[in-house]
Amino acid sequence: MTAIPLWVRRPAGERVGWLRTVDHKEIGVLYIGMGVAFFALGGLEALLLRAQLARPEERFLDPETFNQAFTVHGVTMILLAVVPLLVGFANYLVPLMIGARDVAFPRLNALSFWLSLAGGIVLYFSFLAGGAPDTGWFSYAPLAERAFAPGTGVDYYIVGLAVNGAGTIIGAINLAVTILLMRCPGMAISRVPLFVWMTLITSILILGAYPALTAALVMLLVDRGLGGHFFDPAGGGQAVLWQHLFWFFGHPEVYIMILPAMGMISEVIPVFSRKPIFGYAFVAGSSVAIAFLSFGVWAHHMFAVGLGDTENAIFSATSMLIAIPTGVKIFNWIATMIGGRLRMTTAMLFAVGFIAMFVIGGLSGVSLAVVPIDLAVTDSYYVVAHLHYVLFGGTMLGIFAGAYYWFPKMTGRLLGEVLGRWHFWTAFVGLNLTFLPQHWLGAVGMPRRVFTYAADTGWGPLNLISTIGAAILAIAIAIFLVNVVRSLRSGEIAGDDPWDAFTLEWSTTSPPLPENFATIPAVTGRRPLWDRKHPELRDAR
């Protein structure tokens, strides 16, 4: 067992503490660490919810605790787990992939991380300060107004999300400038790896969407703190304004969470199919189309509000339209695999699992874009099933694919393949057991966010299956964490390029040097490392 450096290969004796590092790789690891920690917290909250719902008329949690648990579960998973995980990978990988020594603004990068973390800590401090927010992750007005949520929970929600959002916005500026201005010689924007494309598009989405959330939070703060009337119908305000502003942020947020994961599997699938990605320009271009459309679909979260048939029809149409560029990518990935020499590593298993699960979540999403169907199942477990197929079946499986793929680059050691397979199959079975039955529960009318249900509803058995699935998912995550700890200590030494990969991050040491490359590379195509290893088989462009 050789002692090898983790995360960054620093010269002997040189130590930079985690608190003051400005290295993009270490900040990336900090982000990932934050994401893992909050994912564990959000997961525990989910287990509490599932335990309470396992049987009808259960009294494991009281209603107030249940409300806090589902609110904080949602906020945690979306803003404090998934986004930091994705931003963390982007931080670590983007400069390596484009042949840069760091991001454009290393110190701002550290600020972004610490603001993001501070926002999360503020939110969780609410538990100690008299009660967590209990108004749902989208915290609708007027429920979130002082009159109906008199505790301090919503105030911590406002400040926590605003601070976290400031960090995320600064991070997006940093990554966008890095990608636009710091690519190495020859690295045209039409040659950057697709993960970099997805990061650029995600950054633009963050810059367009998060300010709307911040504005809404400021207005809610004025209402609650200064007696304002923005969302107060009694004072002439309109509660629906909150919904418009929130979902103008909230829907692009969905793509902020899925596009980077799509970028990850767009790196994994070609390498383990031994082929270039099929239709590079279509993967990138369809994502640009998704980004544009994502700002024009927000009111599909509001079909039941009563905006009017015309508005509903327009937003229904745009929502269905967005399925087209999304579907294009599914075909890109499948076509990449067709005729390839497939290597079914754990990373590849998760990438293929992503495609299958995301298709289910995507199709239920299209069904929800049909106004009459939405009116029938809105606010039911059908919606819960849909969003978890996209976020767990899609994003989280993508993140796991990325974790198995890039762990050797970050640590110098491979993640164990045997435990990896156990991890994949338990996760795959667990997530389907948890979320598939929820489609039926929603269709027969079980509303989301109820703390219990009567025995004569007949919802007990499916809920029990769902809870068993959640327990299996918890086992899957435990297997993954054990695998990480074991592999960090005694995993197989990876070397620089364990997957015989295509892109620049694999051309440097594992883990990379503090400034990434001994000399800045120059590239002539989309697969620079392939070109270097196989000069006789260079890509045409």
Add this chain to the structure above:
Amino acid sequence: MIAARPAVATNRTLLGVVIFIASESIFFLAIVLAYIAYREAGLATAKATLDLGRTAIFSLALFGSSATMVLATRAESGRWLAATFILGAIFLTGQGAEYARLLGSGIGPGSALFGTTFFTLTGLHGLHVLAGLVALGALFTASFRGDRAVRAVAWEAVGMYWHFVDAVWVVVFSVVYLGTLL
């Protein structure tokens, strides 16, 4: 005499500032739209209480400060920078006077919908002016030391932010104050 100015297309800092300003624009757009959505409800109060004439004069100070900022940036002139700072401070003083008058007559962020939207919109703009004054002050201090290359970018970056704050006021003044004429 002056070397080539740093350009947005190649300079990281300036591109970062442009992207930041674009993101800030969405933030202000949301607040302005909220004001417009509630304009009808507060129009009578706005017409009765806002002082269009005096605010127009103070607005001229802010608009003029963009001109002095251009001169300051072009010549890297501390004197024009000081003029910009003073004009910005005059604008804020005017806004403070308007606030004092409104609050004195019982109109505050909690009094009615007009107060809520007016104080939120103009207050957030005022905070941005204040941040701009801090940046101008920092640049003024730094302009007496440091090397030229770094300063050129700083002048441009602070200038871009200052023009943005000014441009937001063009919108806010039109919607809030000129809007009372409609």
